[in-house]
Amino acid sequence: MAQTVSEPDVLTKSEDSEPGPTTISGGHLVAKALKAEGIDVIFTLCGGHIIDIYDGCVDEGIDVVDVRHEQVAAHAADGYSRITGRPGCAVVTAGPGTTDAVTGVANAFRAESPMLLIGGQGALNQHKMGSLQDLPHVDMMTPITKFAATVPHTARAADMVSMAFRECYNGAPGPSFLEIPRDILDGKVPLDQATIPKAGQYRASTKSIGDPNSVEALADLLVRAEKPCVLLGTQVWTSRATDAAIEFCRTLNIPAFMNGSGRGTLPPGDPHHFHLSRRYAFNNADVIVIVGTPFDFRMGYGRRLPESATVVQVDMDYRTVGKNRDVDLGLVGDPGAILSAVTQAASGRLSNGAADRKAWFTELRAEEDAAYQKRLPRQLSDSQPIAPLRLAHEINEFLTEDSIYIGDGGDIVTFSGGVVQPKSPGHWMDPGPLGTLGVGVPFALAAKYARPDKEVVCLFGDGAFSLTGWDFETMVRFNLPFVGIVGNNSSMNQIRYGQIQKYGEDRGRIGNTLGDVKYDEFARMLGGYGEEVRDPKDIAPALQRARESGKPSLINVWVDPDAYAPGTMNQTMYK
Secondary structure (H helix, E strand, O other), X not given: OEEEOOHHXXXXXXXXXXXXXXXXXXXXXXXXXXXXXXXXXXXXXXOOOOHHHHHHHHHHOOEEEEOOOHHXXXXXXXXXXXXXXXXXXXXXXXXXXXXXXXXXXXXXXXXXXXXXXXXEEOOHHHOOOOOOOOOOHHHHHHHHOOEEEEOOOHHHHHHHHHHHHHHOOOOOOXXXXXXXXXXXXXXXXXXXXXXXXXXXXXXXXXXXXXXHHHHHHHHHXXXXXXXXXXXXXXXXXXXXXXXXXXXXXXXXXXXXXEOHHHOOOOOOOOOOEOOOOHHHHHHHOOEEEEEOOOOOHHHHHHOOOOOOOEEEEXXXXXXXXXXXXXXXXXXXXXXXXXXXHHHHXXXXXXXXXXXXXXXXXHHHHHHHHHHHHHHHHHHOOOOOXXXXXXXXXXXXXXXXXXXXXXXXXXXXXXXXHOOOOOOOOOOEEOOOOOOXXXXXXHHHHHHHHHOOOOEEEEEEEHHHHHHXXXXXXXXXXXXXXXXXXXXXXXXXXXXXXXXXXXXXXXXXXXXXXXXXXXXXXXXXXXXXXXXXXXXXXXXXXXXXXXXXXXXXXXXXXXXXXXXXXXXXXXXXXXX
């Protein structure tokens, strides 16, 4: 529902004050719409097309965090959304400002992260005349957003911002894009022509359980199952379904595996938390429930789920259910609402045998423990150069319940994926299925800005850090301390492995070898804290000193360049 903005809604006047303005600019309307949406910060890199938005943000009390590259602004808006559960916003100028942000928007699109990118554009009265930085932004953004449009008139600026945010939540969430021409932002309209949707009154609930008959069918399947398991994916966290997922697992007594942002739904040590036995569980389960995870390359396009199992898929997007692999039952709706409904439907109907499932849990726990013991010697290795698994082990030991862990890299982060386990929901961040390198610094920036009470720990590959690492200075400038670790092997090792497999050792170093960069010195140069580590026994003390420094930090850890993660060696593109 739209609200006509009358004069008292725009400013407060005392009886003795001068008459207030009778017009409002497009940039100020944008800022009012952002405020109504709950936006308290924009991530941006300045440009002449967009500065009236800054002026409006100052008046609305919205912080302006200026970064050194537009890709960082877009990634930070994505990261802010993941941490807070509210949409993030990035504002960039026209032309190269918008094209620089494309990667961040594309990453949010594949990761189903709601954010708005606002891009500048040349004035409408210069349309197709070759104005400065004029490009067909909407055409470029349409394939990687849920909504992309041009604001055609100053009076429409606010309601189109709200429209873009609404589209972010159409089905599975994702990004939207608005281009706003310079004369639209700078132009002014009478107050009685400007509209701003009222906060909280222009969006329907998305907490749908879908088809109630399917809920009952899933409850029946799980009541009868002898060896069920569930995979809790990113949408469990996106929809803030943590409590519902925990109740589902405990009430129905189902072992749970987690991936993506769903990691941490159940903490390590919880009797229903499993991590290393997923393949075994999938191969031996009679019912497998996949929640909020598509059958993409991470799931072997669904082929990792045996035909012998009854497979159920729960997702926010109808297009995802049954894609790449047939399913026995599909449910479309909010994961939390669906899991709660299934729990309620099944409560009181579980037989003692099904509710117990002691033999199934014992079987899985034995497999879990065997896998852990097999890997443990490499996790505790004292070798030099440092074994990547030892670095991952030390990071896992270092994390607390308040540590948000961010992985930004290829092979080094693949190593960490099997070892590092967040201890709380919403405390794991990775790029998602686009596999974008360079998210680490902007995610850390957004996470620490949004949650200053939390510790932020980020593991970088040396190649990944170099992509957006200059915004380490932004974190210094805004006093946003975090513990950064660079697993430095002077290589793009994930690609190097693939080249060796395809073309042999003699061509394994083409196009993937980096210099021996001392990232600890880089951190100190920019005003942060830095240390170099070559001996594994020095990792833990260095991490502790970084924590105590109260500064953005980089611990430069030299790791073995000839070690490859199992996940790297098993990638389908090398098969």
